Amino acid sequence: MIKTGNSELSDMIVNAMRRCILLQSLDSEDFDQVLHTAKLCNLDENDTLFEQGGELSAIYLLISGGIKLQRLAPNGEEKVFEIIRPGHTFAEAVLFSGGSRFPVSAIALAPSVVVAIHAKTYLKLVSTSNELSMNLLAKLSQRLHWMINEVDRLTLHNATFRLVDYLLSHIPLDNNDSAGISLTAPKHVIASRLSIKPETLSRTFKELSKRGLINSTGSEIELLDVEKLRELISLES
Amino acid sequence: MIKTGNSELSDMIVNAMRRCILLQSLDSEDFDQVLHTAKLCNLDENDTLFEQGGELSAIYLLISGGIKLQRLAPNGEEKVFEIIRPGHTFAEAVLFSGGSRFPVSAIALAPSVVVAIHAKTYLKLVSTSNELSMNLLAKLSQRLHWMINEVDRLTLHNATFRLVDYLLSHIPLDNNDSAGISLTAPKHVIASRLSIKPETLSRTFKELSKRGLINSTGSEIELLDVEKLRELISLES
């Protein structure tokens, strides 16, 4: 079950909120208003934060854990659109679309803490602050650009490309020749995120290992030759 | 070659601009400012309005003709993301993304007339008008939602579904049992838009004809049984 409360948002959480782009430009009075209407949600693994088609009442900031945004096809098949990591906000775009119904469902991949920012309160602030709305425009524009790249990957590139691209985009800070990545979700979720079947993901990992490009042990992936992987991507259809 | 000018924007064009959502809420002074910095572009078929990676200097309103937004893969394959019809604006999202580089190229499908709205002028107005920025937020949000649906179609549905869905979404106003559609672009462009190969598109049209669901003559498609087509879509994976 989802436990909700807001009596005492801890310093850690208030700080996370202050750092968040969508709230940065608020003056302290407005920020307090957001703070007072915000609710903290504690999700267990597999809890649903909101459901596709549901009515939006808040936008969300993930504090800890992980959330998948997914959609269910009529035949029961599911497609993960995005895996949200701590520090990131989601559902902001829904605020401005007429009906205000979620286009996807949000489900916890692990025990997670989420701040729910009261939609109406925030919307009112946006509609009176140019700085805020410009920030949001930048955010949505960036997301849109990301979606174009996503369609590009899906239509112009194959499964191996998508996996390698995903791995490369998850290299932590340091830019060395070898890099370690820990998958932040079960492999079948990653597979769905990349629009490939778990079996194919497994085979692709194996193939990359055989070629000496990665070293895959459970959810720990070591990129043995970042240079060659980048080259692979630039050739691969 | 693209011919550009702005000395005398005709009444028809000024009216089209007034009707456009992105300019609607401007007061007459601001609208005039937009008008005076706007340029009219006359494109021949196959003219490139802007190129992927190019620097944005204007946002565009299509007056007449047709524009395809496409991307080129390194291997030369092309993917059409969108086919713009008269009355619609494009490239607005690029305004707000940091680098301001076009993520796609825009190429005329037919002789076309486009109004180029000076980006900096418009951006300045947006940054001082809440109503304008709220309109834009709604617009981008709507596009984003559309992109989610696009990824959904690409990953959860097959070629037949995508074609039928495309046809159904292009039915003109009247909601009758039979409807005629004229394809507004060469079939290979439609194919690319739907991410299928021309050969497959051809075969799918034939199959639908054989099943008595459509009647396809060149670029004129007659939907013989809209009800059955809708049903097909709801079953089709």
Next chain:
DNA sequence: TTTTTGACTTGACCTAAGTCAAGGTCAAGC
């Protein structure tokens, strides 16, 4: 400890859609 469960892997096989190559069709230009 043993059992159960869910996540992952592997092999054998299948299929939707792509590829290749050969025509057809039709409008524009000579």
Next chain:
DNA sequence: GCTTGACCTTGACTTAGGTCAAGTCAAAAA
């Protein structure tokens, strides 16, 4: 009236990736 070229169609064949059905393995439950 023929030629050219762009676009579309058709048939034969290929293939990336999906499907199905056993496994394997490790962590949680009993």
